[in-house]
Amino acid sequence: MQDNITGGQHRAGKPGADALQKIVAVMLRQDIAALPRNFELVFEALSGGNPDLGQDFTTLGPKPSQHALDQLGLKHRLPGHCGATAERLQTEALKALSSIKAKLALGLGQKRSFARSVETAATSIRAEADVGIEQLLGELDLLASIAREMVQAETLLAHEVAEGLNTLETADRAMQAAKALTMRDRLTGLPNRAAFLQTLEETHARSTAARTSALVLIEICDLAHLHHQYGDEAAVKLVKGLARIFRKAIKKHDYIARIEADTFAFVFDDIDAGDAHIIAERLFNTAENNLVFASDTGSELGGLPLALGHVMAHEATDPLHWLSLAKTATQLARLNPRQPIIGHKPGQRQVA
Template identity: 45%
Template sequence: MQFDANASHQRIQLGNAQQQKPPVAQDSLQKITAFMAKHQIAGLPRNFELVYEAMVSRNAELARDLVALGTQPSQIALDHLGLKHRLVSHCGLADEHVQCEATAALKRLAEQVSLGLMRKQTFTRGLETIVKSIREDETRGLSEIMEELEFLDSAARDLIRDEAEIEQKLKAGLAQIEAAERTAEAARAMVLTDRLTELPNRIAFMNRLEDLYDRDSAPFGTAMLLVDIDNFKEINRQFGDEAGNKLLKRLAAVFRKTIKKHDFVARIEGDDFAFLFSDVGATEAQAIAERLRAAVENNLIFATEQGRSQGSLGLSIGFAMTADAATPSELIAHAESALATARTIPRHPVAGYGCERQRSMGRNVA
């Protein structure tokens, strides 16, 4: 693991504007339903997700875009908005639409190829008929033969022209299919990407974990780390959601720089992040967790608008090894258990599943 010990502190300006707490769960459904009814938005699951993200998850940009659509927004406008903000259901819809476009393009190409073959067969039959008539009637004059040859020449030119046209349509169709595939890949990537931090999301993490266990033999030598920001809810309550989002983005940038190419980090929920480190043992996993925590403490501090330092950002980290878990869910449970233990050690919030807690450990592996 490589950590930049000389990196300058990243000072996060949180601000000190107080914000109200998010609406309670029982009110959320009523507010969403009322908003959709008022604006005559169809009660589709993807529309519900759109309004939920704007009103409950407090995506300020999405909320502004949604209001800008006015009353009675079209479904097309709503779907474009969902795609813009990378909502899962809308990205899935885009993927389905792209597949339909690719299928339609393939059908058109098949029709063009079939038409080209039919024209070739017609030309071949005409040529065979003329050759047969010449062989069977040797008394035919040169003028008659020349007329038939001119007909063949004209038919051949038409065939060549048609072939060139089909070639252009084939190229255009293939280009459309390739563009559709790129769009589909982008849509699938959106589904697997956290909108705020641009890190892989929980779906991507679970896919990676499933792939790890989807082998003939049980996986060994991989460590899973769960990372939780200390007192993040209090930070959000005191300084507001926008400040919390800014902090998460900066934290994600630090995480992205502190892992190797073949390691993996994802934001799986709220202020929770998950890592997978390959080819390590429990001792190395412990050292990685220590370094990760130190990297954040050394490189991230936050302050109020008046510039007064509020200290460095603290993390709690729990880790577990694949050698101790037979399934992905068991590995997650082990890591969550270790994280719960880490939260109980304020001075040294790093713990491994099955490892003895060393409360007296004062060293910091950096």
């Protein structure tokens, strides 16, 4: 079963009892360690939502190594594996820093020893004006030996510093990738609710009555019923299909996110309420004219019921109020199929 089809945005799709038993059986049969990230990998491989991952998992053969599993998880950007890799690299980076610290301390000690040796030799030469050439050469040989050891230590340290920096950079990239995954909807690749709320806050802060922004919500009416009636595969194709349609229907600088299992959110800058309604109508018509998805029986389904609500930023006191007003407008549109697009008007009340 695919992640985030009919559940909440932050609740991962959970396999049923039969699917759970199948996953456990596969892991036991292939001697795969019972780690959360391995469970996630097997779940995604068996769900059918990612055919490439399923094929790659099959090619691993029986009893795959943990390294092979982790590499596969990284290839398909599974959050558990990205997070584990970032944590491992961070640990390696800390070890590298500790090693560099120790080498720096050793190098500093060698330099102090060399300085003391130079000072001792100079004092000895001053104290004994008639010092012989052999003794002088002996002192110089000692200093040269210490200097060679220092050069070798500095060379080794430079190499370790370079390797340590490379490890730190790799760890940073892995951590950034893992962080980015937490801000993305895994099914559609769109920004998720967490990313959306951040954008909503930033947009509301810079909006004014003279130069405002619009929030448009599009809800798939009764997605749970469609999922139950037509199956998981059809629901997955439906949501992915809508995501593709909406991405193509908006401009590059416009913002789209999937904030709930059945809800897409759009933010449009520097437009008025009339423009927002026109854009909402265009999105509705684009989805209605282009959406076709196959059910688990192979038949096609059209006429998807959608509800759209829109509201301007300056009409809300804060970002969450802005989202609440948009939800109210969307709820009203859902209750009136003959008017599937409703803009917020002052005085609208929350629908129970």
